[in-house]
Amino acid sequence: MKSKHFNIDEIISNFQSLQENDITYPEVSPMEEIHKTMQKRSGQLILECGVRKGFSSSIFVYNSELNGSHCYSIDIEDCSDVVESTAWSFFQCDDTDINKILSQFPEIEKKGIDILLIDSLHTSKHVKKVLYNWFPYLNKDSIIFVDDTDSFNYRKGQKKDSILNQINWDEINEFVINFSRSNRSQISLVQFHKKSGLSKLYKSSNRGELPLKLSNHNRFIGFVSFIKLLKKIKFW
Numbered sequence: 001m002k003s004k005h006f007n008i009d010e011i012i013s014n015f016q017s018l019q020e021n022d023i024t025y026p027e028v029s030p031m032e033e034i035h036k037t038m039q040k041r042s043g044q045l046i047l048e049c050g051v052r053k054g055f056s057s058s059i060f061v062y063n064s065e066l067n068g069s070h071c072y073s074i075d076i077e078d079c080s081d082v083v084e085s086t087a088w089s090f091f092q093c094d095d096t097d098i099n100k101i102l103s104q105f106p107e108i109e110k111k112g113i114d115i116l117l118i119d120s121l122h123t124s125k126h127v128k129k130v131l132y133n134w135f136p137y138l139n140k141d142s143i144i145f146v147d148d149t150d151s152f153n154y155r156k157g158q159k160k161d162s163i164l165n166q167i168n169w170d171e172i173n174e175f176v177i178n179f180s181r182s183n184r185s186q187i188s189l190v191q192f193h194k195k196s197g198l199s200k201l202y203k204s205s206n207r208g209e210l211p212l213k214l215s216n217h218n219r220f221i222g223f224v225s226f227i228k229l230l231k232k233i234k235f236w
C-alpha cells in the first residue's frame with residue numbers, strides 16, 4: 001500500500017513495541033487501539049466514515065492487506081488519493097446517505113459491516129444519525145469505534161482550548177454512553193481517554209437488529225443541585 005501523508009511503516013513499527021496484553025500505548029494514540037483490534041481479526045469488512053489525510057485509513061488498509069480485510073471509506077471531500085491499495089475503496093459522499101453508499105458498494109449490504117469507524121462531523125446529532133443509519137448493517141460481534149469522545153484537550157487552559165469543541169466532544173460522549181446504556185442487551189462500551197478519546201462498542205446482536213431509542217434517566221438538575229447543597233452542609 002501507499003499512504004500519501006503518513007510513513008506507515010514507521011508508525012506501525014512504533015505501535016509494534018506494544019507487548020501482548022499491554023495496556024500502555026507508546027504513541028498515546030487511539031489509533032493504536034484500532035491497530036491492535038485489526039491485528040486480532042481477519043476477513044473484516046470495514047466502513048470508515050471520515051478520511052481527511054487518511055491516518056485511520058492507512059492503519060485499516062495496512063492491516064487489511066495482511067489479514068484479507070477490505071476498507072470502504074467515505075468522506076464528503078475528495079480524499080481518493082490519500083491511500084493506494086487493492087484493499088481500499090473510497091467514495092465521496094455524505095456518510096448518512098446509506099442508499100447512495102450501498103449502491104456504490106453493494107458488498108456492504110451483502111456481507112455486513114464488521115468494523116465501523118465514526119470520525120466525520122463532530123456533533124452528537126451527526127454521530128447519532130450515522131450510528132442509527134448503519135446499525136442494521138452491523139454483523140454479530142462487530143465493533144463500532146467512535147473517535148473524539150474526550151473533551152479534556154479542549155478544556156480551559158489546555159493546549160487546544162476551544163469552548164465549542166469542548167461542548168461538541170462532551171455531547172458526543174454523552175450520546176455514546178446513553179446509546180450503550182439504552183442498548184445494553186446488545187452493546188458493551190469500553191472507553192479510552194488518551195488524546196481526544198476513543199469509544200469502542202462491541203455489538204453482540206445479529207445483523208438486522210434495530211437499536212433501541214435513547215432512554216432518559218437524568219434527574220432534574222435543580223433537584224440534584226439542592227441535594228448536593230444539603231450534602232455539603234452535612235444535612236444528608
Ligand SMILES: C[S@@+](CC[C@H](N)C(=O)[O-])C[C@H]1O[C@@H](n2cnc3c(N)ncnc32)[C@H](O)[C@@H]1O
Pocket residue numbers: 049050051052053054055056057074075076077093094095096119120121
Ligand atoms: C477528523 S477528519 C477524519 C480523520 C480521519 N479519520 C483520520 O483519522 O485521519 C473528519 C473528516 O470528515 C469529513 N466529513 C465531515 N462531514 C462529513 C459527512 N457528512 N460525511 C462524510 N464525511 C464528512 C471531513 O471532510 C473530514 O475529512
